[in-house]
Amino acid sequence: MMAIGLLEFIKNLILWPPVFYMLIAPGLITMMILLIILIWAERKIAGRIQMRYGPLEISPKIGGAIQLLADLMRYMFQEIIIPRTVDTLPYIIAPIAGFVISMLPIAAIPISPIYFPSPMNNSIIVALALTTLPPIFGILAGWSSNNKFSLIGGARESFLVAAYELIIILSAIGAVIIYGSPDFTQAVSAQKDLWGIVLNPISAIAFYVAVLMASGRFPFEIAEAEAEIVMGAYTEYSGLMYGLSMGISYARMFVYNLIFTLLFLGGWYPFFTVPGHTFFSYVIIPATIVIVKALIVSLTMVFTRAIYARLRIDQALGGAWKFWFLFSIMGLLLGGAIVLLQGGI
Amino acid sequence: MSGDSQVKAELFIENPAELPSVAQTLKEKGYDHVISLSAVDYPKSNEIHLVVHVSSYTKKDIEPKIFEIRVKLNRDNPRVPSLVKIWPSAEFQEREAYEMFGIVFENHPDLRNILLDPEEFSGVHPLRKDYIVQVEDIMLKLKEEVKSGGNK
Amino acid sequence: MEAISDIGGGISARKVDDKTMILFFGPQHPSSGHMRIILKLDGDVIIESDPDIGYVHRTMEKLSETKEWIKNSVLFERLAILDAGNVTQAYIIALEKLLGIEPPERALYLRTILSEINRISSHLYGMGIFAIMLGSSTGYMWFFGDREIMVQLAERITGSRLTHTYHIPGGVRRDVSKSFFEELEKGLNYIEKRLRHYEIMFVNNPVVRSRIENVGILSRERAIDLGVTGPNARASGIDFDVRVEEPYGAYSFVDFEVPVYKEGDALARTFQRMDEIRQSISILRQLSKSIPEGPILNEKYLKLFTPAMKEVLEKDKRIKFPAIFTSLKPPSGKAYGRVEEGRGEIFFYLESNGEPKPYRVRVVTPSFRNSILLKYLPVGYRLADLPAIYGSIDYFPPEADR
Numbered sequence: 001m002m003a004i005g006l007l008e009f010i011k012n013l014i015l016w017p018p019v020f021y022m023l024i025a026p027g028l029i030t031m032m033i034l035l036i037i038l039i040w041a042e043r044k045i046a047g048r049i050q051m052r053y054g055p056l057e058i059s060p061k062i063g064g065a066i067q068l069l070a071d072l073m074r075y076m077f078q079e080i081i082i083p084r085t086v087d088t089l090p091y092i093i094a095p096i097a098g099f100v101i102s103m104l105p106i107a108a109i110p111i112s113p114i115y116f117p118s119p120m121n122n123s124i125i126v127a128l129a130l131t132t133l134p135p136i137f138g139i140l141a142g143w144s145s146n147n148k149f150s151l152i153g154g155a156r157e158s159f160l161v162a163a164y165e166l167i168i169i170l171s172a173i174g175a176v177i178i179y180g181s182p183d184f185t186q187a188v189s190a191q192k193d194l195w196g197i198v199l200n201p202i203s204a205i206a207f208y209v210a211v212l213m214a215s216g217r218f219p220f221e222i223a224e225a226e227a228e229i230v231m232g233a234y235t236e237y238s239g240l241m242y243g244l245s246m247g248i249s250y251a252r253m254f255v256y257n258l259i260f261t262l263l264f265l266g267g268w269y270p271f272f273t274v275p276g277h278t279f280f281s282y283v284i285i286p287a288t289i290v291i292v293k294a295l296i297v298s299l300t301m302v303f304t305r306a307i308y309a310r311l312r313i314d315q316a317l318g319g320a321w322k323f324w325f326l327f328s329i330m331g332l333l334l335g336g337a338i339v340l341l342q343g344g345i
Numbered sequence: 346m347s348g349d350s351q352v353k354a355e356l357f358i359e360n361p362a363e364l365p366s367v368a369q370t371l372k373e374k375g376y377d378h379v380i381s382l383s384a385v386d387y388p389k390s391n392e393i394h395l396v397v398h399v400s401s402y403t404k405k406d407i408e409p410k411i412f413e414i415r416v417k418l419n420r421d422n423p424r425v426p427s428l429v430k431i432w433p434s435a436e437f438q439e440r441e442a443y444e445m446f447g448i449v450f451e452n453h454p455d456l457r458n459i460l461l462d463p464e465e466f467s468g469v470h471p472l473r474k475d476y477i478v479q480v481e482d483i484m485l486k487l488k489e490e491v492k493s494g495g496n497k
Numbered sequence: 498m499e500a501i502s503d504i505g506g507g508i509s510a511r512k513v514d515d516k517t518m519i520l521f522f523g524p525q526h527p528s529s530g531h532m533r534i535i536l537k538l539d540g541d542v543i544i545e546s547d548p549d550i551g552y553v554h555r556t557m558e559k560l561s562e563t564k565e566w567i568k569n570s571v572l573f574e575r576l577a578i579l580d581a582g583n584v585t586q587a588y589i590i591a592l593e594k595l596l597g598i599e600p601p602e603r604a605l606y607l608r609t610i611l612s613e614i615n616r617i618s619s620h621l622y623g624m625g626i627f628a629i630m631l632g633s634s635t636g637y638m639w640f641f642g643d644r645e646i647m648v649q650l651a652e653r654i655t656g657s658r659l660t661h662t663y664h665i666p667g668g669v670r671r672d673v674s675k676s677f678f679e680e681l682e683k684g685l686n687y688i689e690k691r692l693r694h695y696e697i698m699f700v701n702n703p704v705v706r707s708r709i710e711n712v713g714i715l716s717r718e719r720a721i722d723l724g725v726t727g728p729n730a731r732a733s734g735i736d737f738d739v740r741v742e743e744p745y746g747a748y749s750f751v752d753f754e755v756p757v758y759k760e761g762d763a764l765a766r767t768f769q770r771m772d773e774i775r776q777s778i779s780i781l782r783q784l785s786k787s788i789p790e791g792p793i794l795n796e797k798y799l800k801l802f803t804p805a806m807k808e809v810l811e812k813d814k815r816i817k818f819p820a821i822f823t824s825l826k827p828p829s830g831k832a833y834g835r836v837e838e839g840r841g842e843i844f845f846y847l848e849s850n851g852e853p854k855p856y857r858v859r860v861v862t863p864s865f866r867n868s869i870l871l872k873y874l875p876v877g878y879r880l881a882d883l884p885a886i887y888g889s890i891d892y893f894p895p896e897a898d899r
Contacts, residue, residue, distance in 0.1 A: 050638035148520055152880070218632075228881050230526055307698075309705045310632030312881040313541065378724035380835075380844050381861040396859070398833070398846065402721050402735050410743060411833065434724025437869050438861075445558075460551035460898055472559055 015279075017117035018107065025287050026258060026294075027106055034295060035250055036068045042302035043067070049306040075243035083146075083236055090144035095237060095245045098137035102251040105130040109258050110184050112268065112286040124182045127259060128169055134252060135161040138223065141245070142233030153232025156313050157223035160213065163320035167210040167328045168256070174203035174331035175263045178338055188267030196264035199338060203331030204264045206324055211260065211301070213316065215253035218305055222313055253301060257294040265293050354409035358416045361395075361425040367414065368431045375404035376412055379428070382438035384446045386420070388474045393418045393446060395425060399432070418448065427453040445472040517544060520880075524552055528630045528884050531894040534871060541879045548871040554898040561858040566592060566825045567818075569855065571662050573845075576862060577896040578659045580619045582611040582651075583838040588860075589664040590745055591834030591845045595827035596666055602747075603791040604668040609747040610681075610784050611654055611663055612836075613777045617688065618647035619839030620770045627767070627888030628699060631708055636699040643691055646684045653677050656815075665816070666825070667795035672814035678785045685778050692771060700767055709763035713874050713886040716761055725870060726863045727841025729890050732769040733761035739837040751783045763889035770891075824853050840864055840891050864897035 013019055021027055040055065044063065047054025055064035082088065108127040110116035118126075135157055142154020175196050179187040187196075197204040213220050224232035234245040261267065268286030275281075311319075358364060376399040385394045395416040401407045416425060427450035428435045439450045440459040447470040450456060458466060470476065522534040531553045537545040557576070561569045573588050574581040586608060593599065600608075621644040628636025648658045654673055655661040663670055699705055715725070717734040730737060738755045740748045756772035758765040792799060794816055801819040802810070809817050829851045835844045841863025848857040870890055875883050 046634065050635050051642050052638060148518065152520075218634075228528070228884060306635045307702070308633070309628075309636075309702065309708060311704055312708060312879060314879065315707060377721050380724075380842075380866075381846060381859055383846075383859045385848060385857045396846070398844070402730070402737050405742075411835075432724070433722045434866070434869065437865070458551075460554045462551075471556070478559070 017115055021106055021111075021117045022103075026109070026111060026254075026291055027103065030291065031103065031251060031254065034254060034291070034298075035247065036066070038250065038254075038295070038298055038302060039068050040065050041299055042305055045303055046306040072243060075240050078239040080239035080241060085146045086236060087144040087146065090140050091236075092241075094137045094141035094144065095234070095241045095248070098134045098141070098248050099244045099251065101130075101137065102134040102248050102255065104133070105255050106258075108184075109255070109262065111258075111290045112283050113185055113189070113271075115283050116185070120183050120185050122182045123184045124172065124176055124187065124259075124263075127184075128172055131168075131252070131255060131259075132161070132165050134248060135165075138233050138248075141237075145233070145236040147235055149229040149231075150233050150235050152229050153223050153235070156229075157216075157233060159313065159317055160216075160223060160320075163317055163325075164210045164214040167206055167320065167324050168214060170325075170328040171203040171207035171210065171331055172259070172263060174200055174206075174328065174335040177332070177335035180339075184262050184267075188262055188269070191266045192269060195266040200264075200331060200335050202327065202334050204260075206328040206331055207260060207264070208297075209324060210328075211253065211256040212304065213320070215249055215256060217249045217253060217302070220304075220308075220310070221249065222311060222316055254294065254298060257297045257301075258290065260297055261290055261293045265297070354411070355413040355415065358414065361416050361418055364414070364416055364428070365426050365431065368428055371399060371412060371414075372431055375401045375407050377401055377403055377432075379432045379435045379438065380411065382428070382435050382442060384418075384442050384448060384472075386446065386472065386474045388420065391420045393420050393423050393448065395423075395442070395448065397428070397435075423448040424451060425449075426451050429453055444470070446470050447473070522883065528887075530887075530892070531898075534875075534883070536875075536880070536883070538880060541881075543875045543878055543880060543883065546872055546875045546883075548868055550868055550894065551898050553895050555895075557899045558858055558860065561855055563854065565823060565853050566827065566855060567665070567822045569858065570664065571660075573858075573860065574660050574662055575895075576860070576899060577619075577838065577840070577864075577893055579622050580615045580839045581659060581661050582608070582615040582655075582663060583836050584843060585662065585664045586612060586746070587834045587836035587838075587843050587845045588847075588858075589666055589834070590836065591832045591847045592666050592827065594832035594834065595830055595847060595849055596825070597828075598667050598795050598797060600668045600795055601792050602789055603672075604793045605747045606750075606784055606788040607654070607669050607673065607793065608664060609751075610781060610788075611651065611661065612746065613781050613784075614647050614651050614654075616839045617774050617777050618644045618651070620774055621647070623840070623888075623891035623893075624695075624699075624767065624770060627885075627891075628705075630884035630888040631705055633699060633702070633705055636695075636705075639691070639695065639698070643688060646687060650681060650684050653680060665794070665818075665822070667798050668793045668816075670816050672793050674814070681781065681785055685781060688774070689778055692774065695771065700764075700771070706764070708881075708885055709767065709889065712763045712878065712882050713889060714760070714762045715870070715874060717759075719873075720761070723869050723873065724866055725841075726866050727838075727891075728766055728769045728773065729841070729867060729870070731755065732758045732765040734759045739835050739842050743835065745836065747784060750787070751780050753780050763885055766889045766891075826851060826853055838863055840893060840896070841867065860899060862896045862899065864893045865899070867892055868897050 014024070023029065044054040055067035058064055058067050058070045082091065105127045107117055108123045108130065110120060110123065138157045139154040142150040142157065176182055176187070178196070178199055179190040181187070216223055224234065229235075234242065237245055268289045271286060271289070273281035274285070356367065358367060378400060379397060380400050381396075381398045383396055385396060387394065395418055397414040398411050399414070400411050418425060423446065425448060427439060429439065430452070436454070437459060439453055440456060442448050443450060443456055444458040444461050444466065457463065461471070516539060518538045520536045520538055522529050522536055524531060524533050533549040533552070535547040535549055536543055557572060561572060564572060570585045570588055574585050576584050621640045625637050625640030625644070628640060651661065652658045654677065655663045655671060715729065715733045720730050720733040720735055734757060736755060736757045741755060753776050756769055756776065758769050798819055798821070801821060806817045806819070809815065827849045829849055831846065831848045833844065833846045835842055843863060844861045846859040847855060850856045867890055871887070871892065875886055878886065
């Protein structure tokens with residue numbers, strides 16, 4: 001009796017939305033699996049373009065797919081060296097908090113029309129607000145490292161964040177105006193017939209480019225440029241903390257892509273239900289559709305690794321303020337024009 | 346080089362103070378950059394010869410193509426006016442001659458060691474013939490003079 | 498830069514002011530090479546730059562006074578192992594002037610073939626390092642991958658990939674077989690096709706182009722004053738190439754152009770190097786068509802061969818040294834030799850007093866002459882331009898420090 005009650009309790013605990021979202025999908029476990037697939041695809045694609053094999057040593061029969069697990073194990077066993085001259089508490093907190101908080105917006109992003117962890121009235125605004133938190137920990141890491149290169153990296157990060165996250169928010173508002181409510185579920189159900197990218201392409205393009213720059217992956221990691229400032233804010237980190245700091249960029253990029261999917265790519269449509277299996281049809285199927293769409297967008301972003309070089313900080317900021325800012329304001333105006341055409345809010 | 350062209354291709358200066366005026370004349374003739382500035386040590390006659398090779402980028406038909414200037418310096422106190430004002434390309438090479446031979450270039454803007462460590466090699470000039478390279482044992486430090494390891 | 502002063506207790510100090518930051522772009526840096534640049538920064542703009550070279554000083558000039566004449570060519574080849582053919586050629590040209598002998602014609606052609614192969618591989622290496630400093634990993638992999646072809650061709654001629662030691666006084670050490678020229682042609686066709694890909698992917702890539710255009714501008718007067726050499730000078734409008742001014746090897750038997758650009762920025766230097774690769778390909782094609790048959794070593798030394806050595810020469814086509822080489826005693830005198838290496842002009846000055854070991858060898862490498870650019874060029878540009886400038890002047894620290 002006790003055992004059956006315990007099993008029932010654990011099953012209800014796992015299927016409780018907050019736990020399910022943060023732990024299974026699209027939280028920790030899904031994120032880990034997707035990170036493995038994404039980083040493997042990035043290295044293989046880059047290898048193919050650059051006339052080499054990419055990872056092939058660890059599991060040659062499946063093309064080196066679990067290379068990332070080997071790298072993670074190496075980071076776990078590597079000694080964490082904390083230099084004597086750093087400010088110890090912020091130094092240790094910065095990458096850990098950065099990684100955890102970069103996954104926090106998942107609590108506000110639904111992957112199913114009726115199964116979500118928190119009230120959805122203002123979910124778009126809450127999610128966007130939470131995504132702006134991780135760069136603060138990057139700047140904290142740069143400051144506490146007591147190293148001139150980290151200082152320059154932290155300063156660059158603050159400039160870039162101020163410019164590009166503003167563009168992200170403006171583009172998201174450009175889409176929200178069309179849907180009429182700051183609620184993800186309503187935004188997705190308004191895209192039943194026509195996806196957001198067709199309704200407001202200007203905002204979609206501005207959002208995509210701003211995500212490339214704001215999430216900071218090679219070759220757009222100006223705040224961590226290896227050829228100039230030796231890893232920027234995370235220069236003094238080693239071992240698992242270094243691995244976490246590399247994971248922050250990928251985690252942020254994936255969360256941004258989830259928002260992109262829900263706002264511009266139709267969310268979980270085409271939606272179909274299988275009669276008789278409520279959990280399966282209302283949770284697993286929309287989750288799979290959303291995650292696969294976000295994965296495809298992420299794959300296009302990692303493809304740029306093999307093509308572009310790194311911009312200079314003043315070129316990146318000049319481009320943001322002179323061009324992309326005005327572009328996203330045009331997207332706002334386009335959204336407003338479409339609403340007027342449809343006969344008012 | 347020096348034997349087979351009819352035009353005089355080298356000049357030997359006995360007095361170091363004449364060097365700037367000779368350099369100025371050569372520059373007006375068209376020699377506009379320094380290829381090599383270095384020295385040769387003759388301990389037997391107590392001399393150091395400063396050897397400068399200059400050439401021309403602007404005048405293609407100048408003869409000879411490379412002109413050599415040799416300046417005789419006293420080995421115990423080698424001093425010569427610096428050529429940086431006339432040929433800026435000599436700046437790093439004069440620093441190298443200073444640290445390797447001990448030649449002091451007067452009015453050089455920044456005369457300090459360029460290749461060697463300033464703390465270990467101040468006052469010691471390795472390319473002179475009387476600098477013996479000492480071999481240190483890796484595990485033990487031997488205090489005796491190392492005769493066999495010295496290179497002449 | 499303020500001087501370092503001793504404030505007692507074994508501590509050195511340097512005075513700084515409030516608005517600027519001193520940054521040691523030091524030897525422990527992913528893209529500084531084996532040297533340190535001490536930068537004074539005002540925010541993101543470089544105000545002063547002081548190159549601190551000498552980290553890989555190998556005392557080659559002093560060492561050369563302890564080795565016999567023939568052994569020194571092995572020593573000096575380590576100056577720039579990517580370009581080893583060109584470096585030893587300069588030393589051997591000076592030594593041949595002292596000895597008063599000349600190599601036969603086939604040896605001149607073979608020397609020039611090796612020089613041009615080394616020049617292409619040195620330019621590809623320089624551009625690969627430039628690409629990774631800018632953040633373009635594709636450029637890096639492509640340039641290094643294609644350089645492999647040139648290194649393998651050098652192995653066909655000389656027997657080793659990088660440190661060839663191919664030149665000896667009076668000729669060359671090995672002869673080539675007929676099949677070598679077919680492989681050479683295949684390799685050159687491949688590189689020629691790839692040059693177009695490089696232009697599309699790397700030089701005309703909008704991000705790379707905006708990083709290198711108008712960066713590190715060197716005007717013609719400044720270049721003449723500072724005495725820079727090689728592709729850096731030719732990209733600033735100076736029309737000077739040692740292969741044209743004082744021809745050596747087989748250069749007087751071929752036609753080639755010397756590309757010259759006027760703008761003097763990093764983009765002009767990159768275009769200059771790609772054009773030089775094209776010219777090298779054309780020179781190699783002309784040489785492989787018109788190479789004559791004949792001996793590969795001067796008659797005076799061939800007469801000293803024993804029958805066993807002659808047999809090795811017939812069968813394997815390689816030279817075993819006659820005994821005179823170990824105690825070569827050139828008559829007393831002095832000579833110079835200059836050669837256009839991949840990075841510029843290398844100059845050897847030799848003084849002999851009749852002994853088996855040299856009295857003085859002076860070597861000035863192109864990177865040492867170009868190192869003055871690291872003091873004057875970055876001033877006024879941003880911190881992120883420093884790797885771009887460094888990569889575009891193709892500075893190689895082991896060669897500069899000797």
